[in-house]
Amino acid sequence: QQPQDTPIARFQRYLRINTAHPRPDYSSAISFLESQALSINLQVKTLEFSPGKPVLLLTWPGSNPSLPSLLFNSHLDSVPAESSKWTHPPFFAVRSPDGKIFARGAQDDKCIGVQYLEAIRNLKEKNFAPVRTVHVSYVPDEEIGGVNGILKFVASEEFRKLNVGFAMDEGQASPGDEFRVFYADRSPWNLIIKAKGMPGHGSRMYDNSAMENLMKSVEIISRFRESQFDVVKAGEAPNSEVVSVNPVYVKAGIPSPSGFVMNMQPSEAEAGFNIRLPPVADPELVRRRIAEEWAPARRNMTYQVTWRRMTLDEDCTTTGIQVIISPIIELGPLRDYMGRPLTTPTNDSNPWWPIFKQAITAVGGKLAKPEILASTTDARYIRQLGIPVLGFSPMKNTPILLHEHNEFLEDTVYLEGIEVYESIIRSLSSFEESSSY
């Protein structure tokens, strides 16, 4: 074997392609994956639903193509990396002497993208033949919401024709000895609150200034944040089962050439928050809390909540009591009012669940209690079609480093993940029952 041609070297080659926003190099990533796919005789199709946003679809036909197929999805893009703050350059994929491979995307989620292929390569070498057709998809733009990626893909005729019965997408690393599996994602909302008031001299004390009103809201929101965080700290619920609200910006003050005008209290101030809602939270209650406590009109406040509906329209925005939506394509029943997340059953009512679980134990793996993912992935769009999806990235004994500096994955963990997927693909694709979920 050429040193270029080992599983680790192939992983490193994928990691060295800079697919970080804001200028992800999708075409190099697609060419690399395409050449890998052709080398193991997979069918290859590139779809382009938006210019410059390719979706790569690979297919391993099963012996019974009438059965619903399997889909293994991953995203091509990564979040940006601040090179100067990394110990190794984020797109060099340096392997340290102790086996850590450092790269942006090492955990999120280029590992699974090539592990799928390595698993198929190994199964083919062992002359395994799937009963069900296995599809592998690589989609752009997950990190920025998926509208020009997975959303257009799942809304397409091509996707419908795949007849997907069960899908897998990314999960998160597990610091412990058990693999983690995710049956839902929280819904992301963006909240902007704005306060208005009369401007005044910097020396005066008066009521209802824009800054005062905004700061009151910030305090109230912080208290709510703390109450949710206390539940987590007390061990009563995991982080992903409470409503999180984190400030992401504040904007106020009157700019001047040397900074800000310091002797004037401004007439406008605003703050932005990232909110995540678990499936158990009632979106309407959260919206009411925002309207009545966080941005009440009586304090001269207005708000805007933007969330993403599972449709091919603009983001939806609630401004005061008005909800602005303009659906173009509905992807099934509107069960996601204000982004309420959908869940995939992890019990025997989902015929895929026991097969997945057994596939993990078959390779000596232990599975942690199924969880809701704290963040958000493309899986939510596939779930919207009524397709069961599990989020899973086989990384145990690994710190959770997604979106952080010095993201890495250990070589041994990566290689073990390939075996895990071999078992998963073998089991799921051999499942002959046509009974649907």
Ligand SMILES: CSCC[C@H](NC=O)C(=O)O
């Ligand atoms: C608004 S969709 C953004 C999706 C993104 N996914 C991974 O980090 C997230 O922020 O969770």
Ligand SMILES: [Zn+2]
């Ligand atoms: Zn990801």
Ligand SMILES: [Zn+2]
């Ligand atoms: Zn991410």
